Amino acid sequence: MSENYSVAVQHLVKQGLAAHPPGGRIPSVETVGRHLAHLAAQNPGLCHLRRVGSSRQGRALDLLSIGQGERSVLVVGGPHPNEPVGYATITFLSTLLVERPELRRGASWHFLPCVDPDGAALNSAWTSSELDLALQHRYFFRPALAEQPEWTFPIAFGGEVFRFSLPETDALAAVVDELRPAVTVSLHNSDFGAAFFILSRDEPDLAVELSAAASLYGLAGGAMPTDTRGWHRSGPAAFVMPPADQLIIRDQDGDRPSHGSHCGHYAERYGTLTVMPEVPRWRVGTTVPGGRPAVLRAEAEQLGSALDQLAALHQLAGSPKRTSFGRGLADTFAVAATLGQSLLQRAATGHPVSNEEAADVAFTRVQLSLRAAGMLVREFEHQPPATAERAVTTQLAEARRLLSSWAGEVQRELELTPYPLVDLVGLQAHTALATAARLT
Numbered sequence: 001m002s003e004n005y006s007v008a009v010q011h012l013v014k015q016g017l018a019a020h021p022p023g024g025r026i027p028s029v030e031t032v033g034r035h036l037a038h039l040a041a042q043n044p045g046l047c048h049l050r051r052v053g054s055s056r057q058g059r060a061l062d063l064l065s066i067g068q069g070e071r072s073v074l075v076v077g078g079p080h081p082n083e084p085v086g087y088a089t090i091t092f093l094s095t096l097l098v099e100r101p102e103l104r105r106g107a108s109w110h111f112l113p114c115v116d117p118d119g120a121a122l123n124s125a126w127t128s129s130e131l132d133l134a135l136q137h138r139y140f141f142r143p144a145l146a147e148q149p150e151w152t153f154p155i156a157f158g159g160e161v162f163r164f165s166l167p168e169t170d171a172l173a174a175v176v177d178e179l180r181p182a183v184t185v186s187l188h189n190s191d192f193g194a195a196f197f198i199l200s201r202d203e204p205d206l207a208v209e210l211s212a213a214a215s216l217y218g219l220a221g222g223a224m225p226t227d228t229r230g231w232h233r234s235g236p237a238a239f240v241m242p243p244a245d246q247l248i249i250r251d252q253d254g255d256r257p258s259h260g261s262h263c264g265h266y267a268e269r270y271g272t273l274t275v276m277p278e279v280p281r282w283r284v285g286t287t288v289p290g291g292r293p294a295v296l297r298a299e300a301e302q303l304g305s306a307l308d309q310l311a312a313l314h315q316l317a318g319s320p321k322r323t324s325f326g327r328g329l330a331d332t333f334a335v336a337a338t339l340g341q342s343l344l345q346r347a348a349t350g351h352p353v354s355n356e357e358a359a360d361v362a363f364t365r366v367q368l369s370l371r372a373a374g375m376l377v378r379e380f381e382h383q384p385p386a387t388a389e390r391a392v393t394t395q396l397a398e399a400r401r402l403l404s405s406w407a408g409e410v411q412r413e414l415e416l417t418p419y420p421l422v423d424l425v426g427l428q429a430h431t432a433l434a435t436a437a438r439l440t
Contacts, residue, residue, distance in 0.1 A: 006209055009434050010216050013426050016096040022088045022425045028128045029120045032087045032113045036064040053171025059117040061171045066097050069107035071440040072179040076112050076186045079150040081119025082142045084127040086187025089428040107440035115149045115168055131418040134407035140374035144327040145259035152260040155244055164260050180270040182439050185432040188278045192363040195219035197238040200264035200274035207235025217427040226364045277431040279424040285415030288359035293347040299361045300343035306369040307336045310376050317395040325379040332372045366410050373403040
């Protein structure tokens with residue numbers, strides 16, 4: 001790499017994107033799998049595809065390995081099944097690495113295209129379609145924390161170690177144990193705002209480099225991510241993930257954790273640096289002003305009102321929780337309640353609110369409201385016929401109405417336009433290559 005290696009990486013990525021443009025739609029998990037199988041078949045001396053596990057429903061977890069360098073780079077797609085940009089990135093980056101041997105020097109690359117294929121299947125009605133806010137949430141699914149493979153590694157809690165026994169987590173752990181990667185890149189995307197990065201340890205030079213790279217792809221600036229508030233800031237848009245024991249969320253009874261440790265925590269035993277690039281799908285055309293702390297109180301009240309409406313529908317229908325949608329919905333309700341409380345506490349301090357903070361709070365409120373409405377619709381739709389005949393039909397119609405109305409309001413009020421997929425793929429690929437160049 002040249003001295004200004006960010007520019008050098010960008011040049012290689014841009015060249016590759018010109019040769020292999022991702023188009024406007026994200027490939028399905030099945031399409032990515034066929035692509036990786038094709039690479040392995042066409043490059044038998046360079047690529048190796050193997051099955052490393054199965055999902056809870058029996059879907060294959062395949063790993064494509066490229067090259068035989070001494071140090072390993074592991075790239076994980078679909079860590080959350082509602083975050084599909086990584087499918088396009090893995091398709092592009094695997095092709096680029098096959099074609100550009102200088103990018104493989106000293107390292108072997110390993111691609112797990114989707115760590116939660118069952119969850120991906122429940123989002124498939126929108127993830128490979130043209131981006132549409134109403135469609136996205138009409139068929140939205142995000143599993144409960146205890147069912148997310150990336151967040152269900154063993155965790156110490158209350159004097160014992162909790163294990164969640166998800167086969168996807170076990171497969172990912174086995175891959176980490178085998179490869180002992182120097183770098184793991186977990187490909188995430190957000191809905192609104194700007195790109196940001198989560199690192200498993202403080203790497204100031206890399207953090208500054210990645211923050212600057214967001215500008216190269218037109219994805220810099222905007223809101224401060226709520227999830228990282230209070231975390232150490234390693235660079236302008238890069239944050240260090242705290243230890244697992246500082247991130248534990250208790251379940252409703254408080255006697256066990258709602259989730260495990262993260263894959264990045266698990267991989268620390270091998271000295272692995274885990275990097276998570278978060279790229280936004282939607283560009284926001286309006287400015288969300290900060291100012292007095294009453295701004296936060298108003299957001300908390302608006303979030304509470306929206307979720308109360310959904311909770312009332314849920315209760316009227318008998319509060320069904322039989323499906324994965326119901327469990328995801330319960331988690332979303334809990335997250336919204338916690339956020340509302342924290343916003344009221346923050347408002348009570350009397351400190352002024354920056355535009356950056358106000359924007360992210362507004363984005364998070366919108367996101368939680370739409371997600372909860374979408375999963376409530378799907379929970380009602382997946383009830384047994386007898387239940388639907390008794391109570392669910394009326395509540396389902398109202399949940400659908402609220403979801404459609406809210407999605408339209410958000411689209412208009414935030415003046416949303418999709419970011420080009422080529423820029424999202426470019427930054428995620430750039431992150432993986434730049435991190436590997438520094439650490440392998």
